[in-house]
Amino acid sequence: MEKHRYLVRIRCKQCGERFILKGQLRRGKxxxxxxxxxxxxxxxxxxxxxxx
Ligand SMILES: [Zn+2]
Numbered sequence: 831m832e833k834h835r836y837l838v839r840i841r842c843k844q845c846g847e848r849f850i851l852k853g854q855l856r857r858g859k860x861x862x863x864x865x866x867x868x869x870x871x872x873x874x875x876x877x878x879x880x881x882x
Contacts, residue, residue: 836860836879842867843874853879 834855841848845867853862860879866872 835882837882838862838864838877838879840864841876842869842871843876844871845869852882 836853836855838851838853838860839848840851840862847867847869849864849867851862851864853860855861867875
């Protein structure tokens with residue numbers, strides 16, 4: 831089974847912290863396991879992903 835890997839860039843809209851993670855496409859959604867920012871924000875993010 832082919833795995834679809836993505837490079838995911840996440841920017842917190844509250845504190846501006848940036849994260850770069852690797853994700854996998856599952857059921858049409860890119861999953862990274864990312865839960866929340868260091869500032870405790872868990873909902874307000876700017877997310878972009880590119881296929882690797
Ligand atoms: Zn933050």
